[in-house]
Amino acid sequence: MRSIAVMNQKGGVGKTTSSVNLAAALARQGRRVCLMDLDPQGHASLHLGVEAGPDMASVYNVFTQETTLDHARQLIVDNLSLVPANIDLAAAEMELAGVQGREFFLRNAMKHWNEQKRFDYVIMDCPPSLGVLTINALTAASEVFIPLQPHFFALQGLSKLFETTALVTRRLNRDLRVTGIMLCLYESGTRLAADVVEDLRQFLRSSDAETPWSRAAIFKTRIRRNIKLAEAPGFGQSVLDYAPGSAGAVDYIEMAQEVLAMETGAVRSDVGSVSVMEPLRAAA
């Protein structure tokens, strides 16, 4: 089971859009996928048409140990389920402050999924902060994907984010690795986007092999700016259902192929134009 935290403490970089549509694309490929909404704003839930009201079990009730992940989980479409969140989750941050072992709630709740290999993918949509909810995701996850919008300030804040993952690997979850960097809201052909990608590549290349991001790859697929991606949440559907064939759907399907290719590390020469991973530190 691969458990992936989609994380960036900046808002509006494409965490939720990527979590939802990647989850949907992986489910289409026959993988058993669970999307976990860890943002009190509940955007991933709303994106899939789920508004977690007061009488619906949500991830908040999992944190308070009133319920289990299995009970809170809802089937959305074939192979894709969701553990929803709503504004209640904002309280968890405060309620867990000072509680012993607060970093491990999610990891403990997911333990039997790991043991039973209940899913092929658990994708966690993190809130735009580095608080206790994100730390729970990082403690429970095996991998981190970082969505980035390649503009001038994109790399600012990245060092803080990397430091946090390093801290988590030292103290809480030794196996955690940053495996993928997703370029979202991409304006192809702009000089700036190319520069940012080049800076990022250099940074990763010059990183110590001991760091949890030393083997991070920049996905070859760039998620282009596409209006269908912004419209789909309003219809409570992934872009695959809302606008199949749109650039947004095509990009996330292609990125899912790269994610699948990581399972074996195999180059998928059998799928024509589909791009493959671009390991930055192939030699490492």
Ligand code: ADP
């Ligand atoms: P985050 O979860 O990091 O805050 P979102 O995924 O919610 O970011 O994206 C922020 C906003 O940008 C949302 O309104 C979303 O619909 C829109 N958006 C995200 N990715 C794209 C894209 N590739 N093209 C167009 N709009 C996008």
Ligand code: MG
């Ligand atoms: Mg979000």
